[in-house]
Amino acid sequence: MKMKNFIFGIAAMVIVLVASTAFAEKKIMLGYSLPLTGSHAQYGEVFRNSAKLQLDKFNKSGKLAGATVEITYEDSKSDPKEAINIARKFVDNEQIVGVLGDFTSTVSMAAGRVYGMEGMPQLSQTASHPDFTKVGNCQFRNITTQAYEGPFVAKWAEGLGFKKFAIIAIQNDWGISAAENFEKGIKDLGGEITAVEYFNPGNRDFRSILTKVARDKPEAIYLCMMYEEGAMVLQQKKQLGIKTAIFGTSSLYSPKLIELAGDSADDLLLSTTFMCDSPEPNVVEFVSAYKKNYGSEPNMFAAQAYDAVGIMLDAIAKVGPDVTRSSLRDALAQTKDYPGVTGATTFDPETREPVKGLARLKVENGSFALVN
The missing domain is CATH 3.40.50.2300 (Response regulator)
Structure with a gap:
């Protein structure tokens, strides 16, 4: 009897450990469509750099207990046709709950029509054409138009x-x-x-x-x-x-x-929307990490991507490990005062447009200087 209880006890422990491991290993997928080759490759490179920094920071933070997030990157070449193909690939992958990108408004809007029809939330860091968020009810941006x-x-x-x-x-x-x-x-x-x-x-x-x-x-x-x-x-x-x-x-x-x-x-x-030499602690942290990892100062495009990924991850954390495309879209719409390096971002829940401010700069003696 004691031996039988012992065996049952061991079996129960194994089941618990296997279940715990399976739960801990749950993966949540995001897609990122961005130009990694072609005339706009330099922008895609800084987007990916910033995304990796933000994702690593998030996964180490413990904000999403029981799961980790992964990002799969696809090269759009800044071509609308290529972005549409990527969009179809992303929506067909049931593991992907949201997408980031693309770079230009033209490419983002072309892909956005696919995402809009399929209910896939899309957040672009740089699509500033006024009509981008009118493509569907799943489009978001964290840049002023x-x-x-x-x-x-x-x-x-x-x-x-x-x-x-x-x-x-x-x-x-x-x-x-x-x-x-x-x-x-x-x-x-x-x-x-x-x-x-x-x-x-x-x-x-x-x-x-x-x-x-x-x-x-x-x-x-x-x-x-x-x-x-x-x-x-x-x-x-x-x-x-x-x-x-x-x-x-x-x-x-x-x-x-x-x-x-x-x-x-x-x-x-x-x-x-971004000043590299801002004394704000979150900007200092971002600039320092970017320089350490990539050997150069981040530009506005890097900052926009860093915040876009951060906003998406923050929305996932609010929903939890069982996040779906629909619940992520709704959580994004409720974003309020996200403390980004490009300033606080709030989305209008109806238009999904960001409420943000702009700073004024002047180039003086080879440097960007803030104008009051």
Whole structure:
């Protein structure tokens, strides 16, 4: 009898241990669609870097007792067709409860139509086209839209006494939206737009565009582009001897811009959601960890991704290990005052738009400086 009880006891312990191990090993999957090759690969790289930092921090935190989260990364090449294929792959994987990405608004919106139809929550760190969250009821972003940023910079510029502007923008959904919203902001304040010039993605020679817009003698030029193109515009503007003031979208904020443009970047004015040298403890922690792991300072794009992943993980933790796509979508919609490195983020529960502020920067002596 004693031997039988002993055997039953051992068997019970084994069952408990196996069950405990199975529970502890539960995996929750997220998908991340991002450009890892192609012309936008440098953005995908910093997104993945930040995602790994945030995920490692979360899994070590114990916030999700009984489970860990994994992220599977897929290379969209910043191509809408590729992103749609990835979206179908993600929605067919029943283990994936939510997705992050993509980079551009065009690609994010293309994939978003798939996610919207399938009820998959999607959170993009950088899709700032006003129509992104209108694709479906599962779309979220943690970046301000061009409908907010354009008028914000317009009001700032108008307050500095600028009335006449030319706009140079990349020819895609995001660039067109950025240009149109800034133009509206200027006109609403009684200002004038002397010219709007678009360029094709991949363009590297802006001399003819700069010469053309300078003929109308604008008081300032507004740049709607990524930092690589921005650096070239600034260099070529200096080479042409054009003295016109320059404002830009937050997409220009990167240490790489100054590295590429040199002193041509001095006096550039732009808005941003992130300051690398902010004294805020969470920013200091993030910047320090990023430098330690990747040997460089994080830019705004890295910060946006870090917060996007953090917001998604925070929503998962609130639901618990049994999170589903539906429950994760609802938890995301209830995000309030998430303490990110790009500032506190709250989602409007109806529109899913973020409530955030912007800072103003100026390049001085080769560094970004906060403007009061």
